[in-house]
Amino acid sequence: RQFAGQTVNKILTIEASGIAIACIAARYFQVPVVFAKKTRSLNIAGDVYTAKVESFTHKNTNDIIVSKKFLSPGDRILIVDDFLANGKAILGLAKLVEQAGATLVGAGVVIEKGFQDGGKRIREAGIDLRSLAIVEEMDTEHGIRFREETL
Incomplete structure (x- = not known):
């Protein structure tokens, strides 16, 4: 629903934990999921887009x-993923989109670790980032505290 007004024709994620979340988003948009692999395998033949x-x-x-x-x-x-910490996965996926000459509509994550700089890094890169929940802090004494507007 975060991107309901957007035209999306593919969901992109990274293996492996992002795949399940991407499939849920893909069902909503009725589009295919493409996932980036971390290693070349037999089912990836020919030219590829790549990012570190x-x-x-x-x-x-x-x-x-x-x-x-x-x-x-x-x-x-x-782009869809489960957790956002330092933002490197989303920025790497965005590079693949750029290499393809495609349009990046935005990035959606389930949980953003707001106490790390990934969200800031992605937003500063001009990517429309939406998080279902943002964890402001977590420790063994107080547990997890979420940013209020994300609840």
């Missing part, structure tokens, strides 16, 4: 790839 993405969770860097046959200049793409 640093994983906050795994503390490593991956080359994400999508076959050129799945993204086209006429596409209107919505």
